[in-house]
Amino acid sequence: MSWRVNNDAEFAYGAGHLNLATTENPGLVYDTDKISCAISMPWRPHLVGTKSINRSSMLPRFGYDAPTDPSMQPQHEKRQTVNCRCFQAKSPQYRSSIYVQCCTIKALKELQITVESTNLLFTYPLQNRSFKASKFAFHIKEEFIAKLPLTMAATTANTPLHKPSPLGSSSKSSIPISKSVLHFRTIPRKLTPPRSLSVSSSLSQSNSTPGSTASAVTPTKAPTHDFISRYAPDEPRKGADILVEALEREGVKDVFAYPGGASVEIHQALTRSKLIRNILPRHEQGGVFAAEGYARSSRLAGVCIATSGPGATNLVSGLADAMIDSIPLVAITGQVPRRMIGTDAFQETPIVEVTRSITKHNYLVLDIDDIPRIVSEAFFLATSGRPGPVLIDIPKDIQQQLAVPNWNQPFRLSGYMSRLPKEPNESLLEQIVRLVFESKKPVLYVGGGCLNSNEELKRFVELTGIPVTTTLMGLGSFPSRDPLSLQMLGMHGTVYANYAVDKSDLLLAFGVRFDDRVTGKLEAFANRAKIVHIDIDSAEIGKNKQPHVSVCSDVKLALKGINKILESKGAKVKLNYSAWRNELNEQKVKYPLNYKTFGEAIPPQYAIQVLDELTDGNAIISTGVGQHQMWAAQFYKYKKPRQWLTSGGLGAMGFGLPAAIGAAVANPGSIVVDIDGDGSFMMNVQELATIRVENLPIKILLLNNQHLGMVVQWEDRFYKANRAHTYLGNPSDESEIFPNMLKFAEACGIPAARVTKKEDLRQAIQKMLETPGPYLLDVIVPHQEHVLPMIPGGGAFKDVITDGDGRTKY
Incomplete structure (x- = not known):
C-alpha cells in the first residue's frame, strides 16, 4: 500500500484529526494530537492539530494554505536546512492521503511517524536520495496503520470531513487516485467528535475516551x-x-x-x-x-x-x-x-x-x-x-x-x-450555621464574589446581625451606610474593620481570595478565628489561608441554602451579638475616617465627600490607581453592586477614563463619574476624544496634585522623602500647573473648569453635575496628603498607622 504525497491539493492545517477515508473504509479519522512526524534532522516537526506552536521548539513552521504559489512556499530559518509540511488533504478526491510538502530537500535519510503515548514507531528509509521536486510517495506497513489512534468512523463514504474551501486550490494531481487507496480493516468504534481547535491549554480538554459519546x-x-x-x-x-x-x-x-x-x-x-x-x-x-x-x-x-x-x-x-x-x-x-x-x-x-x-x-x-x-x-x-x-x-x-x-x-x-461548581453540600452548610451559633465575635469578610448575591447577603446579615467588612473589589455588595457595615478592610481599610478581623472568633470569608493587600502578614491575619471560606473557584480555597470549613460553590447558592437553614432555626430571635457590635462601635468612634484642612487648600477626601453628598451615593464611580483610588473607596458611600469600577488586583493606571466610557455605554441615563489622579488620567487622556464624539455624559473629577501621590507617600514614610522621579509637573517652574488639563479638554470640545479653593469646591462640583454632556473639573489638591489608615506591606494590624502626612518628618 502507499500514501501519495503531493503539494498541489488543498489541505487543512490544524484540523485536529487525520482523515484516511477510502471507498472500502469510509470516514476513518485519526487524532493528530497523538501523531507526530519527523525527518531525521536535528529538529522534529509535528503533524497538524497541536495545542500550541512554540517558536523555539517547533521547527519548521508549517501548514497554512495550499502552497501552489512559489511566494507561499515555506520560509527558511537561519539554523535549518530543510523545511517540511505534513498535512491532510481537504479535497474529497485526495482525502485518503497524507501530504508532505518539502522545499529544497537534500540528503534526507528517513521519515518517521510516531504515535504519542505508545511505543509505535514507523521509519520509512529515503535511501539518502536528493529530491528536486517537492513531492514524493512512500509505503507504510499495514500493521502500523491498523494501530493508529482511531477516534471516529464516519457513517458514509460520501461524507467528507471538511468542505473544500471556495477560496482554496482546485488543481488536481497527476498521480492516479487508485494509487493512494489504503486497504486495511477497521475496528468499529463509537462516534466521538473531533477535538477542539483551541491552541490554549489553560483549560483541560475533553476527557472522553474513544468509546464515549x-x-x-x-x-x-x-x-x-x-x-x-x-x-x-x-x-x-x-x-x-x-x-x-x-x-x-x-x-x-x-x-x-x-x-x-x-x-x-x-x-x-x-x-x-x-x-x-x-x-x-x-x-x-x-x-x-x-x-x-x-x-x-x-x-x-x-x-x-x-x-x-x-x-x-x-x-x-x-x-x-x-x-x-x-x-x-x-x-x-x-x-x-x-x-x-x-x-x-x-x-x-x-x-x-x-x-x-x-x-x-x-x-x-x-x-x-x-x-x-x-x-x-x-x-x-x-x-x-x-x-x-x-x-x-x-x-x-x-x-x-x-x-x-x-x-x-x-x-x-x-x-x-x-x-464547574455544583450545588453546595447541605451538611457543610449545616456545619457553617453551627459555627455561627457557637461564635461570639463573628465577622463577614466579603469580596467581589458577592456582587451577584447582594440580596442574599443582606438577608443573611438581617438574620444574624453579623457585621460586614468588604474588600476593595467587594464595595457595593453591602451598603456602606448600613450600621452593620465596617466598610473596607486591608492596607488602607478602616481601623475598626481590621480590628474586627483581628479580634474575631469566626471569619466568614465569602467570595474572596485572601489577597496580600487585605491580609498583610498571613500568620497574623485572623489568627484567633475559625475560618469559613466559600468561593466559586476551588483553586482559591486554601491557597493563602487554610479554612476550617470550605465550600466550593456559587456564593449566591450557598447563601440561599444557609439562609434557609437559619430561618428554620429561628436565628433572628436566638442570635445576639450586641456586645460585639458595641465593641466595634466604640472603635468607629475612636478611629473614624477623617482628614485635616490646611488653609484654603482642598483636601482630596473632602472633594469626594461633597460628590457623595450631591449625588446621594447613586453615581457609578470609576477610578485610576493611586491615592485618589483609595480615597474614593473610603469616602464615597456605595449603595449597590456595580457602582464601583476600579483596577484592583493588577492596579493598572489609566483605567478610570476608558472604564467610565464602558459604564456610560452600558448604563445610559446613569451618572458616571471618573474620579482620577493626574498621573493615571494622562495615561489614557486620548479617550477624551471618544467621549466627545460619542457625546457620553461622563464627569471627570480630577484630583491634581502634580505628583505620583501613592509613591510619594511611600517615599515620605520609608525613603526619607527622597523624590525619585515622582514629580509630574514642570521642574523649571513648580508654581505652574503643568500640564494644563483644561487645554486637553478644550482640544476635544469638552467643557472644563479648575478649582483651587475649598470654599469654591461645592459650587464647582454642582456645576459639573448639572452641565449636560461630558465635563472635566480640575481640582488642585496638596501633594502632602497621605492615605490613612495604612498598614505597611507585610505588616499586621498592630502596625497600623493612623496619623501624619508629607508635612511630618519621619
Whole structure:
C-alpha cells in the first residue's frame, strides 16, 4: 500500500484529526494530537492539530494554505536546512492521503511517524536520495496503520470531513487516485467528535475516551430561536460576517474596536450589522478598559476588537486586569494569514502564546467552520464559573473565506464542565450555621464574589446581625451606610474593620481570595478565628489561608441554602451579638475616617465627600490607581453592586477614563463619574476624544496634585522623602500647573473648569453635575496628603498607622 504525497491539493492545517477515508473504509479519522512526524534532522516537526506552536521548539513552521504559489512556499530559518509540511488533504478526491510538502530537500535519510503515548514507531528509509521536486510517495506497513489512534468512523463514504474551501486550490494531481487507496480493516468504534481547535491549554480538554459519546459529556448551546439572520440559511458568507452574526446571536449590542490591516474585514462586517454599535476608542488599551467598564457595570461580557501585532499586544494590560479581577471579557484579534504565521510577517505576534497565562482560555481559529462554536464557547467560558477574559485570534484569510455556518454545534468543553461548581453540600452548610451559633465575635469578610448575591447577603446579615467588612473589589455588595457595615478592610481599610478581623472568633470569608493587600502578614491575619471560606473557584480555597470549613460553590447558592437553614432555626430571635457590635462601635468612634484642612487648600477626601453628598451615593464611580483610588473607596458611600469600577488586583493606571466610557455605554441615563489622579488620567487622556464624539455624559473629577501621590507617600514614610522621579509637573517652574488639563479638554470640545479653593469646591462640583454632556473639573489638591489608615506591606494590624502626612518628618 502507499500514501501519495503531493503539494498541489488543498489541505487543512490544524484540523485536529487525520482523515484516511477510502471507498472500502469510509470516514476513518485519526487524532493528530497523538501523531507526530519527523525527518531525521536535528529538529522534529509535528503533524497538524497541536495545542500550541512554540517558536523555539517547533521547527519548521508549517501548514497554512495550499502552497501552489512559489511566494507561499515555506520560509527558511537561519539554523535549518530543510523545511517540511505534513498535512491532510481537504479535497474529497485526495482525502485518503497524507501530504508532505518539502522545499529544497537534500540528503534526507528517513521519515518517521510516531504515535504519542505508545511505543509505535514507523521509519520509512529515503535511501539518502536528493529530491528536486517537492513531492514524493512512500509505503507504510499495514500493521502500523491498523494501530493508529482511531477516534471516529464516519457513517458514509460520501461524507467528507471538511468542505473544500471556495477560496482554496482546485488543481488536481497527476498521480492516479487508485494509487493512494489504503486497504486495511477497521475496528468499529463509537462516534466521538473531533477535538477542539483551541491552541490554549489553560483549560483541560475533553476527557472522553474513544468509546464515549459526545452527548454524554458535551452540552449543546441552545439555538437563538428569535434571531433573524440577514442571510439565507444556505447562503455562503465571509468568516468576518459569520463572526459578527455570532456576536449578534450572543446578544452583543456594543463593541469597542480599533481597526487595522488584520482586522479590517471584521470592521467591514460590523458596518453591515444593524444590531451592533462600535464605540471607537483612540487606543486599544482604552478599548479593552472600556470593555471592562462595560462588563463591570452591567454583568454582561464586554467585547473588544483589535488588529494583529501591536494592536493585540496593546490589549495585554486589560486582559491581565480582567483575569485577576474576574471580569467577563471577550477579546477578538486579527491575525496574519495562516500561511504567514511563524514567518515574522508584518504585524505578526503570537498573541495566543503571549496571553496564555492572563486569559481564562484562548483560541486560534484555523477553520472557518469553527467560528460559531468558538464564539459561543468564548462567551460561556467568560461568564460561567469564575468569570474571566477569553481571547479569539482569527487569521485574515479565515475572515475572508466563504462558508455556510452551522449555528448548532455542540460545545467541546467536557473537562471544563466537569469542574464547574455544583450545588453546595447541605451538611457543610449545616456545619457553617453551627459555627455561627457557637461564635461570639463573628465577622463577614466579603469580596467581589458577592456582587451577584447582594440580596442574599443582606438577608443573611438581617438574620444574624453579623457585621460586614468588604474588600476593595467587594464595595457595593453591602451598603456602606448600613450600621452593620465596617466598610473596607486591608492596607488602607478602616481601623475598626481590621480590628474586627483581628479580634474575631469566626471569619466568614465569602467570595474572596485572601489577597496580600487585605491580609498583610498571613500568620497574623485572623489568627484567633475559625475560618469559613466559600468561593466559586476551588483553586482559591486554601491557597493563602487554610479554612476550617470550605465550600466550593456559587456564593449566591450557598447563601440561599444557609439562609434557609437559619430561618428554620429561628436565628433572628436566638442570635445576639450586641456586645460585639458595641465593641466595634466604640472603635468607629475612636478611629473614624477623617482628614485635616490646611488653609484654603482642598483636601482630596473632602472633594469626594461633597460628590457623595450631591449625588446621594447613586453615581457609578470609576477610578485610576493611586491615592485618589483609595480615597474614593473610603469616602464615597456605595449603595449597590456595580457602582464601583476600579483596577484592583493588577492596579493598572489609566483605567478610570476608558472604564467610565464602558459604564456610560452600558448604563445610559446613569451618572458616571471618573474620579482620577493626574498621573493615571494622562495615561489614557486620548479617550477624551471618544467621549466627545460619542457625546457620553461622563464627569471627570480630577484630583491634581502634580505628583505620583501613592509613591510619594511611600517615599515620605520609608525613603526619607527622597523624590525619585515622582514629580509630574514642570521642574523649571513648580508654581505652574503643568500640564494644563483644561487645554486637553478644550482640544476635544469638552467643557472644563479648575478649582483651587475649598470654599469654591461645592459650587464647582454642582456645576459639573448639572452641565449636560461630558465635563472635566480640575481640582488642585496638596501633594502632602497621605492615605490613612495604612498598614505597611507585610505588616499586621498592630502596625497600623493612623496619623501624619508629607508635612511630618519621619
